[in-house]
Amino acid sequence: MSDSASGSVTGPALVGLGSVEVAARLRQFGPNAVDDAAPALWRALLGKFLAPVPCLLEAAIVLQLILGEYLEAGIIAVLLVFNAVLGLVQEGRAQATVAALKSRLALNAAVLRDRRWQVIAASRLVPGDIVKLSLGAIVPADVQLISGSILVDLSMLTGESVPVEAASGFEAPAGALIRRGEAVAQVTATGARTKFGRTAELVRAAKVASSQQKAVLRVVVYLAAINGALAAALIGYAIVRRLPAAEVIPLGLIAVLASVPVALPATFTLAGAVGAQALGRKGVLPTRLSAVDEAAAMNLLCVDKTGTLTSNELVVTRTLAMAGHDEGEVLVLARLASSDGGLDTVDAAVRTAAARQISPTATALLSFTPFDPGLKMAEAEVLADGEHRRIVKGAFAHVMAICRPLPAATAAAAALEDDGLRVLGVAVGVGDDMQLVGLLALSDPPRPEAAGCIAALKEMGIQVVMVTGDAPKTAAAVARAVGIDGPIHSLRSLPPRVSPEDVAVFAAVLPEDKFHIVQAFQRAGFIVGMCGDGANDAPALRQAQLGIAVSTATDVAKSAAGLVLTEPGLFGVLSAVTEGRIAFQRILTYTLRSIIHKVRQVSYLGVGLVLTGHAILTPMLVVIVMITGDFFAMSATTDNVRPSKKPNAWRIGNLVIAGALLGLVDLAFCVVVLVAGQQRLHLDLDTLRTLTMVNLVFNGQAVFYSVRERRHLWSSRPSNIVLVCSAADLFIIPVMALGGFLMAPLPSAVVAAVLAGAVVFALVLDLAKSMLFKLLRMT
Numbered sequence: 001m002s003d004s005a006s007g008s009v010t011g012p013a014l015v016g017l018g019s020v021e022v023a024a025r026l027r028q029f030g031p032n033a034v035d036d037a038a039p040a041l042w043r044a045l046l047g048k049f050l051a052p053v054p055c056l057l058e059a060a061i062v063l064q065l066i067l068g069e070y071l072e073a074g075i076i077a078v079l080l081v082f083n084a085v086l087g088l089v090q091e092g093r094a095q096a097t098v099a100a101l102k103s104r105l106a107l108n109a110a111v112l113r114d115r116r117w118q119v120i121a122a123s124r125l126v127p128g129d130i131v132k133l134s135l136g137a138i139v140p141a142d143v144q145l146i147s148g149s150i151l152v153d154l155s156m157l158t159g160e161s162v163p164v165e166a167a168s169g170f171e172a173p174a175g176a177l178i179r180r181g182e183a184v185a186q187v188t189a190t191g192a193r194t195k196f197g198r199t200a201e202l203v204r205a206a207k208v209a210s211s212q213q214k215a216v217l218r219v220v221v222y223l224a225a226i227n228g229a230l231a232a233a234l235i236g237y238a239i240v241r242r243l244p245a246a247e248v249i250p251l252g253l254i255a256v257l258a259s260v261p262v263a264l265p266a267t268f269t270l271a272g273a274v275g276a277q278a279l280g281r282k283g284v285l286p287t288r289l290s291a292v293d294e295a296a297a298m299n300l301l302c303v304d305k306t307g308t309l310t311s312n313e314l315v316v317t318r319t320l321a322m323a324g325h326d327e328g329e330v331l332v333l334a335r336l337a338s339s340d341g342g343l344d345t346v347d348a349a350v351r352t353a354a355a356r357q358i359s360p361t362a363t364a365l366l367s368f369t370p371f372d373p374g375l376k377m378a379e380a381e382v383l384a385d386g387e388h389r390r391i392v393k394g395a396f397a398h399v400m401a402i403c404r405p406l407p408a409a410t411a412a413a414a415a416l417e418d419d420g421l422r423v424l425g426v427a428v429g430v431g432d433d434m435q436l437v438g439l440l441a442l443s444d445p446p447r448p449e450a451a452g453c454i455a456a457l458k459e460m461g462i463q464v465v466m467v468t469g470d471a472p473k474t475a476a477a478v479a480r481a482v483g484i485d486g487p488i489h490s491l492r493s494l495p496p497r498v499s500p501e502d503v504a505v506f507a508a509v510l511p512e513d514k515f516h517i518v519q520a521f522q523r524a525g526f527i528v529g530m531c532g533d534g535a536n537d538a539p540a541l542r543q544a545q546l547g548i549a550v551s552t553a554t555d556v557a558k559s560a561a562g563l564v565l566t567e568p569g570l571f572g573v574l575s576a577v578t579e580g581r582i583a584f585q586r587i588l589t590y591t592l593r594s595i596i597h598k599v600r601q602v603s604y605l606g607v608g609l610v611l612t613g614h615a616i617l618t619p620m621l622v623v624i625v626m627i628t629g630d631f632f633a634m635s636a637t638t639d640n641v642r643p644s645k646k647p648n649a650w651r652i653g654n655l656v657i658a659g660a661l662l663g664l665v666d667l668a669f670c671v672v673v674l675v676a677g678q679q680r681l682h683l684d685l686d687t688l689r690t691l692t693m694v695n696l697v698f699n700g701q702a703v704f705y706s707v708r709e710r711r712h713l714w715s716s717r718p719s720n721i722v723l724v725c726s727a728a729d730l731f732i733i734p735v736m737a738l739g740g741f742l743m744a745p746l747p748s749a750v751v752a753a754v755l756a757g758a759v760v761f762a763l764v765l766d767l768a769k770s771m772l773f774k775l776l777r778m779t
Contacts, residue, residue, distance in 0.1 A: 014112060014130055014146070014184065015112070015115050016111070016112030016113050016114065016115060016116075016129070016130045017112075017113060017114075017126070017128055017129055017130075018113075018114055019113070019114055021128075022113065022124075022126055022129075025126035025127060025128065026124070026126050029126055029127060029190055029191065029193070030190075030191050030192075031123045031124065031190075031191060032122055032123050032124065032125040032126070032140070032141050032190035032191050032194075033123045033191055049080070054080055058080065061073045061077055061080070107121065107122055108120065108121060108122055108140075109121075109122045109125055109131050109140035109141075110131060110132040110134070110137075111125065111129050111130065111131050111132075112129070112130040112131070112132075113129070117132065122140035122141070125140055125141050125187055125190055126187065126190060127187050127188060127189060127190055128186065128187060129141075129186070129187040130146070130184060130185075130186055130187075131143060131184070131185055131186075131187060132182070132183075132184055132185075133145075133148075133150060133172070133178050133182065133183045133184075133185055134178060134182045135178055135179070135180060135181070135182065136177075136178065137177075137178045138175065138176070138177055138178075139152075139172045139173065139174055139175060139176040139177075139178070139185075140174060140187075141174050141187045141188075141189065141190045141194055142171065142172070142173055142174055142187070142188045142189040142190075142193075142194040142195055142196075143171070143172050143185035143186060143187050143188060144169065144170070144171050144172075144185060144186055144188050145166055145167065145168050145169060145170045145171075145172065145183050145184070145185045146168060146183075146184045146185055146186055147168055147183060147184050148167075148168075148181060148182050148183030148184055149165070149166070149167045149181050149183065149372070149373055149374070150165075150166050150178050150179075150180060150181035150182065150183045151163045151164070151165060151166070151178070151179040151180035151181060152164045152165075152166045152170075152172055152176050152177070152178060152179070153176065153177040153178075153179045154173070154176050154534075163179050163180075165371060165373035166183070166373060167183075167373040167374050168374075170373075171188070172185065173194065173195040173196065174194045174195065174196040174197075175196050175535065195512065195536065196535075198512060199512065199535065199536055199538060199539055202512070202515050202538075202539030202542075202543075218650070218652040219591055219594070219595070219652060219655075219656075222595075222652065222656045226598075226599060226656075226660070230602040230603055230606065231602055233606065234602065234605055234606045234609065235248065237606065237609060237610070238609060241609075241613065243613075243614075267587065267590045267633070267634050267636075267637060268293070268587055269289060270634060270637045271292075271293075271583045271586050271587045271590075271636075271637040272286075272289030272290065272292045272293060272583060273289060274583065274586075274637050274638060275289075275292035275579045275580060275582065275583035276289055276291075276292055278579050278582075279292070279563075279575060279576060279579050282572070282575040282579075283565070283566040283567045283572055283575075284563055284564070284565055284566070284572040284575050284576050285563070285564040285566060286562060286563055286564075286576075287558070287559070287561060287562055287563070287564060288562050290562070291546055291547075291562030291563050291576075292576075292579060292580050292583050293580060293583060293584065293587070294527065294529075294545045294546040294562065294580070295529070295546055295563070295576040295577050295579070295580030295581075296577070296580035296581040296583060296584035296644075296647070296648040297527045297545070297580075297584075297647055297648050297649060297650075298462060298527050298528070298529040298545065298546050298577065298580075298647060299461060299462055299463065299526055299527050299647040300462065300463045300464075300465065300500060300521055300526040300527065300528050300529065301457060301462055301463070301464050301465070301528075301529040301530075301531070301573065302465050302466075302467045302514070302517065302518065302521070302528065302529065302530045302531065302540075302544070303464060303465070303466055303467070303531045303570070304466075304467060304468060304531055304532060304533065304537075304550075305444075305466055305468035305470060305475060305478050306444060306468070306470070307533060307550060307552050307568070308531050308533070308550050308569070308570065309446055309447060309450045309454075309466070309478060309482050309570075310444040310445060310446055310447060310450075310478060311444060311445055311446075311447055312444060312552070313345070313349075313444060314345045314346060314348070314349040314422075314442050314443070314444055315349050315352065315353070315442065315443065315444075315445055316331075316349050316350065316352070316353035316440050316441070316442055317421065317441055317442065317443045317445065318416065318421065318439075318440070318441035319331060319353070319438065319439070319440055319441075320412055320416075320438055320439040320440075320441070321437065321438040322406065322408075322409060322436055322437055322438055325437045325438055327438070328357045329437065329438070330426050330437055330438030330439075330440065331350070331353055331354040331357045331440075332354060332357050332358075333391050333393075333426050333428055333437060333438075334350045334353075334354065334393050334424070334426045334438075334440055335350055335351060335354035335357070336363070336365060336380045336382055336391050337368070337378050337379060337380040337391045337392060337393035337426070338350045338351055338378065338393065339368065339370055339378075344370070344371060346371070346424070346442065347371075347378070349442055350393070350440065353440075363382050363383070363384045364382060364383045364384075365380060365381075365382055366380075366381040366382060366383055366388070367380065367381045368380045368381075371394070375394070375398065376394050376395040376397075376398040377392050377393065377394030377395070377398055377399060378392075378393050378394060379391065379392050379393075387430070388430065389428055389429065389430060390428070390429055390430065390431070390434070391426070391427070391428050392425075392426070392427045392428075392434065393424060393425070393426050393427075393440075394424060394425065395423075395424065395425070396413045396423040396424060396425040396439065398425075399424070399425030399426070399427050399436065400413075400425055400436065402427070402432070402434050403425075403427050403429075403434045403435060403436045404434070404435060404436070406436050409425075409436050409439065412439060413425070413439055416439065416441045417473060418473060419441075419473075419477050420443065420471075420473045420474040420475070420476060420477025420478065421441040421442065421443050421474075421477070422441070422442045422443065422474075423439055423440070423441055423442075424439065424440040424441075424442065425438075425439060425440075426438050426439070426440060443474075443477070444478075446478055446481045446482050447568065447569050449569050449570075449571065450481075450482045450569065450570065451481065451482045451483050453569065453570035453571060453573070453574060454482050454483045454484060454570070455483055456574055457570070457573070457574065457577075458483075460574075460577055460645070460646070460647075461645065461646035461647050462529075462577065462647065463500040463526075464484055464500075465484070465500050465503065465504060465505070465506065465521075466478070466479050466484050466504070466505045466506065467506045467509055467514055467517060468505070468506070468507055468509060469507075469508065469509050469510065470507060470508070471507060471508060472488050472490050472505075472507040472508065474507075475488065475505050475507040476488050476505065476507075479504065479505045484504055484505060485504060486500065486501070486503070486504025486505070487502060487503055487504055487505075488503075488504065488505040488507055489502075489503040489505065489506055489507070490507050490508045494513070494516055494517065494520055495520065496520060496523055497520055497521075497523045497524040498517070498520045498521055498524060499521075499524055512536060512539070514530065514532070514537060514539075514540035515539040515540045515543055517540070518530055518540045518543045518544045519543060522543075522545075527545050527546075527647065527649075528544045528545055528546070529544060529545070529546040529547075529548055529573070530543075530544035530546070530547050530548065531548045531549075531550055531570075531573070532547070532548070532549060532550070532553065532557050532561070533549065533550045533552050533553040533557055534553070534557060535557060537553075537557050537560075538557055538559075538560035539560075541557060541560040541561045541562075542560045546562050546563065546576075547560060547561035547562045547563070548561055548562070548563045548564075548565065548572075548573060548576075549561035549563070549564045549565065550565050550568070551565050551566055551567055551568045552568070563576055577643075578643050579643075580648075581643035581644045581648055582641055582642075582643045583637075584644070584648040585641040585642070585643065585644065585648075585710075586636050586637050586638075586639055586641055587636075587637075588648075588655075589636045589639065589641075589704075589707055589708045590633050590634065590636045590637070591655065592655060592658065592659055592662075592707045593633050593636075593700075593703055593704055593707050594633070594659075595655065595656060595658075595659025595660070595663065596659050596662045596663045596666055596703055596707070597629065597663070597666075597700065597703065598663075599659060599660050599663030599664070599666075599667075600663045600664075600666040600667045600670065603663070603664075603667050604616070604667055604670050604671070604674075604692075604696075605617065607667070607670075607671050607674070608674060608692065611674065611675070611678060612678070612685060612688065614685055616674070616688065616689060616692050617689060617692060617693065618689060620742060620743075621689060621690075621692070621693045621742075621743065624693065624733075624736075624742070625693055625696050625697060625700075628697055628700075628729050628732070628733060629696075629697065629700045631725070632700070632701075632704065632725045632726060632728075632729045633700075633704060635719075635721050635722045635724075635725040635726075636704070636708060636722065638719050638721040638722065639708060639718055639719045639721075639722050640716055640717060640718060640719045641708075641716070642716070651778070654776045654777075654778060655778070657776065658769075658772050658773065658776055658778060661768075661772060662703075662707070662765065662768060662769060662772065665764070665765055665768050666699065666703060666765070669699065669757070669761045669764075669765075670692075670695060670696070670699060673691070673692075673695045673754060673757065674688065674691070674692060674695075677691045677750075681750065684744075686743070686744035687744045687745075687746060689743065689744065690737050690743045690744045690745070690746045691746060691750065691754070693733070693737070693743065694733060694734065694737045694746060694751060694754055695754050695758075697729060697733045698730075698754055698755050698757075698758035699758055699761065700729075701726060701729065701730065701758060701762075702758045702759070702761045702762035702765060703762075703765065704726075705718070705762055706762050706765040706766040706769055707769060708722075710773060710778065711770070712766055712770060713762065713763075713766045730755075734751050734755075737751060738751060
């Protein structure tokens with residue numbers, strides 16, 4: 001840098017900090033950097049194996065190793081490791097987000113130290129330092145401009161594509177990019193105290209347990225409580241009957257093994273993966289599988305205005321000419337006081353609006369002065385009809401201040417501003433004698449599909465709240481246009497809990513406020529989705545159950561979000577909700593089927609013990625039933641289902657009640673078959689065990705087809721994968737039973753009778769399910 005080489009100083013008013021003061025402040029405030037607080041990898045990984053559900057899976061692995069079922073133990077171990085690694089990767093996204101944030105920070109800075117300009121590492125900056133900001137530089141810390149004029153690009157932080165004109169007094173955050181001009185600024189905050197530092201800390205602190213994780217844990221706890229009591233009673237009865245230890249120990253192991261929902265976590269993961277694949281084909285990219293489930297449960301969506309509900313492009317929506325002038329003249333004059341190119345979005349909007357207007361051939365542009373952030377105006381000098389004229393275009397109040405008073409124009413401008421429009425004044429004159437010729441009203445118009453998407457979301461039972469940094473009037477105008485109705489709140493204080501009935505639009509919101517708004521809605525009991533695009537949105541995206549990065553989002557926002565939209569607008573959100581609800585219905589089928597089977601399983605072992613005096617299943621047969629049943633049931637993750645009309649919620653209490661009652665109906669059918677085999681057919685113990693296994697497999701098919709539909713089982717056609725898995729199940733098990741493979745052989749007539757009985761049972765269970773679902777309001 002030339003200044004550094006010459007050792008020049010800024011002037012008597014700016015001398016910069018001295019070395020002694022810098023050292024003291026560095027000790028006080030620390031380096032201008034954000035600490036990495038990632039936990040040790042081994043500690044994070046260990047935690048994944050010590051959670052309640054993994055501990056149950058580990059217990060199942062131990063039991064199967066004791067029983068000598070090494071293949072089955074290996075399969076569960078693979079599922080356990082897969083879920084642990086997946087969880088670790090998801091948690092690692094928080095650190096990845098911080099890393100992406102840090103990549104946006106400046107490495108070096110031009111600073112005035114000891115009366116000399118010098119280039120130093122940005123990490124050595126301290127509050128009070130004087131820094132120079134020039135074209136192409138990244139703002140190295142939070143600063144306040146002292147002198148100069150610059151165009152600041154905040155898109156990497158806020159997602160806003162429109163650069164901001166900045167002059168003395170403007171506060172620029174760390175990470176902003178200088179697009180034009182040069183300025184001198186004073187550092188106001190460094191390190192963790194900067195807006196960036198607070199954002200990074202909020203990203204690390206943001207954490208909300210997914211409804212899916214809570215559901216898995218609660219289902220497992222309920223099953224463990226119910227089956228634990230039944231297993232204890234079963235073992236106690238066996239001891240009272242004085243069964244030999246050689247039978248009691250395997251019986252206890254079988255009872256415990258039958259209680260563990262081995263494939264439940266894997267099924268949740270698989271359903272999410274299938275939903276994620278479907279979303280990928282629709283231009284929505286999930287960054288974590290749990291986002292698919294959260295989309296089903298989301299009942300409130302916070303949306304930004306700019307770029308999500310609007311086009312993020314200024315257009316001239318109204319042109320108002322004063323008496324003696326016409327709209328075409330106003331646009332031509334405004335065009336003359338606009339740049340021919342560049343990044344100024346106001347000038348671009350004026351150029352577009354005036355494109356069809358014909359400029360008088362007698363008018364020649366002599367000079368042009370770009371928009372001055374201090375004066376809030378741009379100016380041109382033209383030669384028209386042999387006379388030098390001055391044209392001014394800028395903020396209405398500033399233009400009106402240099403013109404003759406015009407009450408009608410002031411009233412018209414106020415009316416336009418009340419409609420949420422940005423009003424410019426256009427004046428022409430000679431010297432200081434200026435006359436207002438017209439007004440231009442600009443806006444960022446709503447996207448064509450925005451109102452339809454908002455209406456569709458409301459129809460799906462999702463309340464929509466706008467969260468924007470714009471002024472209340474502007475926010476209100478856009479909210480009305482897209483169908484968001486309700487009170488408008490300009491954020492000064494935020495109550496601990498808020499409701500969409502209390503606030504429909506949050507206006508004048510700072511990016512860091514979005515995090516607290518999300519928390520307030522969550523404390524009120526809402527499952528919150530949050531749309532965002534900037535790095536400062538990252539904490540809110542992480543905190544929300546469903547963070548959604550829009551198509552124009554920065555890489556920081558994308559890494560923090562659960563879903564990334566690849567197309568503009570909210571169509572992707574509609575797709576995510578639909579696919580999420582489809583995935584939820586599939587998981588609900590598997591979970592309900594699991595509860596029914598686990599409730600029936602241990603109870604049936606007890607009834608079998610009472611009737612025969614022995615365990616009615618061997619460990620080998622239990623494993624066969626578990627593997628065939630679970631993997632057939634996992635095909636539900638591909639089934640044809642209808643998405644629910646309203647947001648889904650895991651009502652585990654009702655789910656367990658329904659599963660337990662249907663499990664009793666299931667138990668009754670199984671007992672009838674067992675009694676018939678013992679009393680009518682007089683089968684020996686080994687053949688009864690084969691009959692039990694065949695019955696449980698056929699019975700499992702009946703349960704699955706009954707619970708896969710919330711209405712009657714014939715209401716929809718199963719998917720091809722479900723039908724193939726079902727056919728394989730119905731082929732393999734009867735062949736093994738008829739051939740006596742790994743079990744005593746069973747006559748074909750008995751197999752056919754059990755199959756026919758299972759068909760009748762499916763219809764009976766379907767009738768019971770319909771009445772029960774209606775009573776418990778399960779959809």
